[in-house]
Amino acid sequence: xxxxTGARPDEVMTISASRLxxxxxxxxxxxxxxxxxxxxxxxxxxxxxTVILEGGMIGxxxxxxxxxxxxxxxxxxxGAEMLTSATDIFLMAQRGFFDYGFIGVGQIDRYxxxxxxxxxxxxxxxxxxPGPGGANDIASxxxxxxxxxxxxxxxxxxxxxxxxxxxxxxGGNSRAEAGLLHGGPSFVVTDLALMDxxxxxxxxxxxxxxxxxxxxxxxxxxxxxxxxxxxxxALDPVNAEELAILRQLTGRV
Amino acid sequence: MTTSGITAPADxxxxxxxxxxxxxxxxxxxxxxxxxVAALVHDGDVxxxxxxxHARTPMALLWEVxxxxxxxxxxxxxxxxxxxxxxxxxxxxxxxxxSWVGIGHGWGLxxxxxxxxxxxxxxxxxxxxxxxxxRYKAGAMGMPFLPTLSMLGSDLADRLxxxxxxxxxxxxxxxxxxxxxPDVALIHVQQADPFGNSVIDGYQLMDADVAxxxxxxxxxxxxxxxxxxxxxDPARTVIPGFAVDAVVEQRFGAYPHExxxxxxxxxxxxxxxxxxxxxxxxxxxxxxVREVLAHGDxxxxxxxxxxxxxxxxxxxxxxxxx
Numbered sequence: 001x002x003x004x005t006g007a008r009p010d011e012v013m014t015i016s017a018s019r020l021x022x023x024x025x026x027x028x029x030x031x032x033x034x035x036x037x038x039x040x041x042x043x044x045x046x047x048x049x050t051v052i053l054e055g056g057m058i059g060x061x062x063x064x065x066x067x068x069x070x071x072x073x074x075x076x077x078x079g080a081e082m083l084t085s086a087t088d089i090f091l092m093a094q095r096g097f098f099d100y101g102f103i104g105v106g107q108i109d110r111y112x113x114x115x116x117x118x119x120x121x122x123x124x125x126x127x128x129x130p131g132p133g134g135a136n137d138i139a140s141x142x143x144x145x146x147x148x149x150x151x152x153x154x155x156x157x158x159x160x161x162x163x164x165x166x167x168x169x170x171g172g173n174s175r176a177e178a179g180l181l182h183g184g185p186s187f188v189v190t191d192l193a194l195m196d197x198x199x200x201x202x203x204x205x206x207x208x209x210x211x212x213x214x215x216x217x218x219x220x221x222x223x224x225x226x227x228x229x230x231x232x233x234a235l236d237p238v239n240a241e242e243l244a245i246l247r248q249l250t251g252r253v
Numbered sequence: 254m255t256t257s258g259i260t261a262p263a264d265x266x267x268x269x270x271x272x273x274x275x276x277x278x279x280x281x282x283x284x285x286x287x288x289x290v291a292a293l294v295h296d297g298d299v300x301x302x303x304x305x306x307h308a309r310t311p312m313a314l315l316w317e318v319x320x321x322x323x324x325x326x327x328x329x330x331x332x333x334x335x336x337x338x339x340x341x342x343x344x345x346x347x348x349x350x351x352s353w354v355g356i357g358h359g360w361g362l363x364x365x366x367x368x369x370x371x372x373x374x375x376x377x378x379x380x381x382x383x384x385x386x387x388r389y390k391a392g393a394m395g396m397p398f399l400p401t402l403s404m405l406g407s408d409l410a411d412r413l414x415x416x417x418x419x420x421x422x423x424x425x426x427x428x429x430x431x432x433x434x435p436d437v438a439l440i441h442v443q444q445a446d447p448f449g450n451s452v453i454d455g456y457q458l459m460d461a462d463v464a465x466x467x468x469x470x471x472x473x474x475x476x477x478x479x480x481x482x483x484x485x486d487p488a489r490t491v492i493p494g495f496a497v498d499a500v501v502e503q504r505f506g507a508y509p510h511e512x513x514x515x516x517x518x519x520x521x522x523x524x525x526x527x528x529x530x531x532x533x534x535x536x537x538x539x540x541x542v543r544e545v546l547a548h549g550d551x552x553x554x555x556x557x558x559x560x561x562x563x564x565x566x567x568x569x570x571x572x573x574x575x
Contacts, residue, residue, distance in 0.1 A: 031358045054382060055305070056456040063571075069357030072308045072332065073511055073518065074572040077455060085457045086305065086331060087386030094383070094402055117379060122412060128370040128377060130362065133332060133353035136381040137403050166406040178406030179417065179426045 007238040009150065009191035012210060015040065015242045016235060017102070017148045017189040024048040025099040028089075028138050031071050033148045034102035035062070039249045040242065050081075052098060054134035056089050058082040065251035071134070090134070093141040096182065101142030103135045105149035107160045110204045110224045112167025112185035112197060114139065114147065115160035122162060132164045139165035144186040151190035156222040168202035175202075193218045194235060198227050208233035265397050268434040268468055278495040281447040283477065286317040286551065289499035293469045294318050294437050297325040299350070301389070301433075301467055303440030305458045306332040306357065307518050310510040311441040313503040313551040314473050318439075319343055320546055327378075329435055331385050331459055334510065335526055335538075338365035342538035347375045350433075352382040356523055364530045365538050379409055384430055386459050391432035392466030400427040438467035441506045442492070443515060445474035446482075449497025452489045455513030461491040470496055473503040475515055505555050505563055514573060516566040519558075 007015070014033045021027060021041035029035045029051055038051045039062040051060050055072035061079030068075035077083060092098065106129050107115040116135060120126035139145045145167075149155055167185045168175045175184055184202075188195040194208035205227035206218055211234070219226055272278075294300065300318070304310045315336055318326075327348035328337050334356055340346035342365050354363045354377070369375035380388070383403040391399045400418060404410045405428055418429040440460050444452040451472050453460060464470050472492065477500070483490050506512070509519035529537035548554040555563065 055308070056458065066572075069359055070306045070308070070332075072304075072306045072456065072458065073357075074455070074513055074569060077513075078572060083456045085386075085461060086459050087383065087390055087462060090383035090386060090403070117408070122408070124373045125371060128362075128367045130355045131351065131353040131377070131379050132381055132409065134382045136352075136407055136409060137383040140381075140402050140405060140407075163406070163408045169406050175406065179428075180402065180405050181425075182402075 005238050005240050005243050007243050011243060011246055012238055013148055013150070013189050013191045014246060015238050016194065016210070017146065018044070018242070020146060020187055020189070021046050021049055021100065026050045026052065026097055027100040027102060028052045028093055028098045028134070028142055030103045030133070030135060030138065031068065032104055034104065034146075036067070036246065036249055037102065037148065040246050043245050044242070052089060054086060054089060056084045056086045058084065062249060064248045067250055090137045090141070093137060096143065098142045099144070101138035101145045101183070103138055103145060103147055103165060105147060105155055107155055107157045108147065108149065108188065109157055109160045109167070111169060111171050111202055112147065112188065112204060113160050113163045113169065114165040114167065115162045117162045117164040119161050135165040139167070139185070140180055140183070142183050144183055147185055147188045149188070149190055151192040151218065151221045153221055153223045156224065158224045168197060171202040172200070192221060194233070195226070203227050205229055206232065208235045210235050211237045264434055265392060265395055265432045268392065269395055271468060279448065282449050282497060282500045283447045284499050284501060286314055286473065286501045286503065289471045289501055290314065290317040290321055293471055293498055294321070294323055296323050298323070298436035299327045299329060299433070301435035301438040301463045302328055302330040302336065303438060303460045303463055304507065304510070305330060307334045307510040308456070308458065309441050309512055310334060310336055310507050311439040311473055312336065312508060312510060313506040314439040314441070314471055314501070316545060316551055316554070319345055319542060329385065329433065331382055335363065338363060338530070338538050339542050341365055341369045341375050342535040343542050348378060349375065350378040350380065350385065352380050352385055356527070360523065360527060365535050368534055379412065381409060384409070385433075386462070387430045388433035389459050389462040389466045391430065392434040393462040396432060398429040398431050401430055402427060403430070404428055433466060435463070435467045437469040437471065438463050439471050440464060440492070441473045441512065443475050443512065444478050445472050445500050446478055446480045446494065447500060448480060448494035449492070449500050450480065450483055450490045450494040451492035451497065452483065453491050454489070457491055464492040465496045469498050471499045471501065472497050473501040473506040475504055475506060475512060477502045503551060506551070508555065508558065508563070514569065516563070517569055517572070519562070519566055
């Protein structure tokens with residue numbers, strides 16, 4: 001991918017993700033790119049975005065150059081408006097206060113189901129991944145879930161080995177039938193594209209392309225057949241200001 | 254070893270009867286880590302580890318459990334850091350009840366946990382973060398279960414054989430998450446008085462539920478203060494003394510993990526541990542355990558870490574509210 005600014009693929013997706021965040025909303029962010037996207041959005045179009053972390057922090061500000069390694073450390077709590085218990089934070093999600101949940105991916109399927117638990121057999125996996133952390137609760141309870149990931153066939157799979165964090169399950173109405181009456185994935189942001197979910201079938205649908213990327217490129221990097229929207233958006237290239245703020249946050253030069 | 258399902262059935266009634274039939278819980282409880290662990294941590298226990306990930310981990314108490322050679326333990330913790338690997342590698346524990354295992358973003362996968370789970374030598378009992386929080390909350394409330402949307406439709410629920418229940422008023426179908434009353438909880442706090450009244454600064458995580466849920470509780474505190482001092486600002490006390498069985502004074506008791514407002518994580522210690530297990534897997538973790546236990550107690554270990562290093566980690570002004 002060529003950008004005029006020399007942004008790396010992970011920076012492109014973090015910046016694309018940050019643009020989806022509107023001002024004066026409440027967002028439950030996972031560690032890593034979701035938190036960076038929130039920090040960037042707060043410094044641009046969404047200064048009133050309230051960022052929630054699973055350690056029990058409400059309204060965190062993110063110290064530039066001191067990017068936390070965990071959602072449960074002093075660095076993550078800097079500038080918080082309120083510190084409460086970890087359980088209470090998730091109960092606020094269950095109550096419906098959080099506009100966005102934002103998570104990463106080990107594997108994802110066409111219905112937006114996410115696996116961060118294991119590869120292979122459930123009893124004796126070939127790779128034991130870290131587990132859900134807060135992602136199962138975020139995906140089950142926030143009013144919508146945003147997903148950010150690099151776009152690779154090993155991640156975009158026909159069927160996830162394990163549903164850690166529910167998307168639309170088997171599609172159609174199956175999420176609601178399982179008792180999940182709220183939320184569900186709204187957008188998937190990658191270094192190649194922006195996807196949403198077709199409202200009836202709940203299948204993943206290509207909506208926009210990163211600069212210099214074709215529909216074929218995206219399909220080739222996806223292990224299942226994507227729906228394609230009738231009119232595709234061309235996503236704006238990363239601009240220099242976005243990149244400068246992001247790199248100030250991460251402490252990268 | 255790799256059985257799915259829930260470790261212990263909901264046993265909130267037993268936990269309540271123990272309180273009713275036990276001795277008075279209002280007394281001075283200051284003791285040493287050695288005596289507290291000897292009296293209160295038994296082979297086969299479900300051990301709730303306070304804090305989460307690398308925040309307020311009760312490291313001094315955990316080292317004492319390893320030193321005394323307990324076996325057959327299950328460790329429960331919302332987010333688990335490398336302390337669980339020390340227990341797996343040493344043969345002290347064979348089950349981890351958690352929602353996540355790792356050091357943190359950018360540190361890679363937990364190698365020793367992987368080795369044990371992938372070879373079928375340990376069980377990762379996988380809950381959602383809220384799922385485990387509600388297990389503690391139910392235990393703390395004296396109720397056998399709590400309803401929630403958490404884990405509906407997921408494979409977590411299948412593996413755990415979770416049951417749903419129907420709201421008797423609305424008909425809504427929800428998960429019923431069973432209570433957890435851990436056999437023993439180890440919790441590190443900033444301040445406690447000799448009776449066990451405990452102050453947690455910053456984020457409480459789940460510890461204000463873990464303590465009342467657990468059948469036995471050991472608190473270690475950065476400093477012991479008088480009850481009169483706690484009376485000046487009693488809203489800071491989040492664990493009542495009657496929920497605590499033993500109080501241990503331990504400065505830097507979470508090292509190399511952080512303690513909010515007191516000291517930061519020692520990232521060099523994380524790196525050196527990760528390097529060891531990258532080279533040698535579980536044997537690297539066992540060697541690390543042997544080296545730390547070669548110091549007679551936790552204070553001797555801290556002495557070897559060095560006063561300068563601990564002083565550097567204690568400079569947390571920029572990370573604290575002004």
